[in-house]
Amino acid sequence: MFTGLAAFPLTPMNERGIDEQALIQLLIRLTSAKVDSIGVLGSTGSYVYLNREERLRVAQLAIEYAKGIPVMIGISALRTRDVLQLAEDAQKTGANAVLLAPVSYQQLTDDEVFSLYETVTKSLSIPLCVYDNPSTTHFRFSDHLHGHIAQLPKVRSIKIPGVPDLVSAKQRVEQLRAHIPKDVTIGTSGDPYAVVGLNAGCEAWYSVLGGLYPDICIRITRAALGGHSVNAESQSAFLAPLWQMFQRYGSLRVVATIAEMQGLTNYPSLPLPLKSLDGLARQELGSILADLQLDS
């Protein structure tokens, strides 16, 4: 399941709770588009802002509405105790895989991070994807540590940060591959550079925009994985104005704002203190969307 387009939908919410109807509508868009897998409760799913009961409910809805598409559930938390509980919840719910990032408050050591993955994988009967996202976890994996963790049972994929240019991306993928078992896939994230990652040899795109606009993201993924790198690049380049907004405001705020503006979610849809875009930024995003005319 760790190949192709993994679509990460928002978890629409407000200060009273999760907007279940909006989440269901987002899930239906993903199954209609036939994404390769669905990843709920990733960064885009605002996992760390939800309590255990809310995370369980999102997991249940995702599996109920996935129509057989594999579902990966984010189980990251600051404390190992909580990660273990979330892993148990995910497995009981029928998840096909879990996604785990070393989220931190106190800066973590390599030894602490390895022990986290070692402890959690021991408790798992389903595969795990390592979530390497230094911009939110503030933890930097060495290749040595990646290699060590990738050899743990159940580890089947690594979600790496985006690399802006093809030469560096190819180097990055090659270097990482030299450290990890052959059956562990590498998936790119950082949507603006996802096409670079796919063209550089990543087997999967762990995608933010794919959680909202799966069709175009599937087309980019299929083109790149099918060897049509120039076609994939030009499709991604078409989205450049959107990628610039991602880089300026963070992908979560941008996709949440789009979902609100398009009526796919209510307003507000993000957990305070996070806010979607307002004022001129919201207007600019509206113009970009009007130009791009994206379908689902």
Added chain:
Amino acid sequence: MFTGLAAFPLTPMNERGIDEQALIQLLIRLTSAKVDSIGVLGSTGSYVYLNREERLRVAQLAIEYAKGIPVMIGISALRTRDVLQLAEDAQKTGANAVLLAPVSYQQLTDDEVFSLYETVTKSLSIPLCVYDNPSTTHFRFSDHLHGHIAQLPKVRSIKIPGVPDLVSAKQRVEQLRAHIPKDVTIGTSGDPYAVVGLNAGCEAWYSVLGGLYPDICIRITRAALGGHSVNAESQSAFLAPLWQMFQRYGSLRVVATIAEMQGLTNYPSLPLPLKSLDGLARQELGSILADLQLDS
């Protein structure tokens, strides 16, 4: 209450829960030493690793054992909804003040952080200390934002990161003071540079070591605030080997290891994935402690 030595004790715990007896023993050390205030559930109190019920219990114990010394309670959380609940709990428990940091997963904007403080201070009937700690929150306050927040009702102090040298520290304090009301104090943190902060004009030391060894930290604070800057410096310099360990391993791991080694807490005392020091680092710390011969 935002002057002098504010001592931040550990919250000793293991994977089953809080070690209440050990916490009480740490609190008794602080009241015996007559620290100026006690700050529970700061970074050293591992607040973000505890659930709401556990945080309530720590707050209750702190107030019960404080013997009239003012108690400040950390109410930081990733989500505004949770901060508001924690603020309510702290107030109901009888806290004298609360401490709030803009902890983040998604990078926060200035507007989001201001709104957080605005919303929370509206709900408060007790004073608030702004907790500026970019190494754990990954948020950098501008002086403009500090000034804006410091004018909110209930804001009475700012806990700033340490500044290594006296000239820069004086500049930092002067510059910040130009932006904030006169009745808002500035407290230094970053124990290795605390004496520099106090000598540069900070009114308080928000102290990690003070939560474990209050006596020497009170002496340093009294000397510095009494104008005996050289005396204060030489007392802090005496602790240099300890400060070096703080910088190398993080102050939390070092004080937790000391507490374990001295039998003040059980082992383990930190929430996994965090670990106290082991191997050579633990041995080195043992030698340092044997040399320093610190009392309570």
